[in-house]
Structure formats: structure tokens, C-alpha cells
Amino acid sequence: MPNFRLPADDLEYAVLRCLWDLRSASVRELHERVGAPEGLVYTTTAKVVDRLRDKGLIERHRQRGAFVYTPCIQRGVVERARARQLLTRFLGPGPHAPVAALVDAVDDIDPRLLDALELAIQARKGTEHGT
Numbered sequence: 001m002p003n004f005r006l007p008a009d010d011l012e013y014a015v016l017r018c019l020w021d022l023r024s025a026s027v028r029e030l031h032e033r034v035g036a037p038e039g040l041v042y043t044t045t046a047k048v049v050d051r052l053r054d055k056g057l058i059e060r061h062r063q064r065g066a067f068v069y070t071p072c073i074q075r076g077v078v079e080r081a082r083a084r085q086l087l088t089r090f091l092g093p094g095p096h097a098p099v100a101a102l103v104d105a106v107d108d109i110d111p112r113l114l115d116a117l118e119l120a121i122q123a124r125k126g127t128e129h130g131t
Helices: 012-022 027-038 041-053 077-092 097-108 110-129
Strands: 058-063 066-071
Touching: 012 027, 012 041, 012 066, 012 077, 027 041, 027 066, 041 058, 041 066, 077 097, 097 110
Parallel strands: none
Antiparallel strands: 058 066
């Protein structure tokens, strides 16, 4: 498992998502797509990029005299880690009541999501049991 720390906030995650979509970008390109639309100054975007690099999520390379950044952790790895972190916070030490609340909330949002959740659970159980 790669060694990294998760994005700490929505801005870090937005910059990382943008970089996954672009595959590589300069701070200027990231700022134009993420920072500027949010009304942020360039240096804020640059600091976010530095934090993502310090967390082991992205790396930089010199290209024609400028730094270009690329993700070094796959989107799925980060998404699974974020989901695990969120569920751990939500479920706490006794998961039965929160799981029931989650099922109720999913049903309230869109009952068809329960079918998708059931299929995902069955698929997961199938891979665990080698079927």
C-alpha cells in the first residue's frame, strides 16, 4: 500500500481531482481551473499543491523550465481510503444503529440505490468467497 495522507479539505480534494482529470498540470493551470473560479489568489493554489506533494499524493517534474505536477496515487486508492475514513467516523464502535440509519437514508434518497447497494454487497461477498 502506498504511503500517503488524505486531502484535508474540499480545496485539496478539488485540486487533486482536477489533476487526475488532466493527468499533469502546472500550478497556473490548476489555479485557472480550480482556484480562480473560487476567487482564490494564485499563492493559495500553490500552497495547496505543495501540501498535496508533502502528503505523497502528487509529484513534480521539471518540464521546459517549469514544474509540472502529476498524481502519484490512483483515484480509486484515495476514494477507498476516504470512504473508509468517513465510515469509521460515522459507524464508531457500535455499527448496527448507524448502518440501519444509512440504509434508511439511502432509501429516502432513492429506493433504487438499495438495489445497487445490494448488488455491490453480493459482488463483494462473491469475490471474498472465491465465487
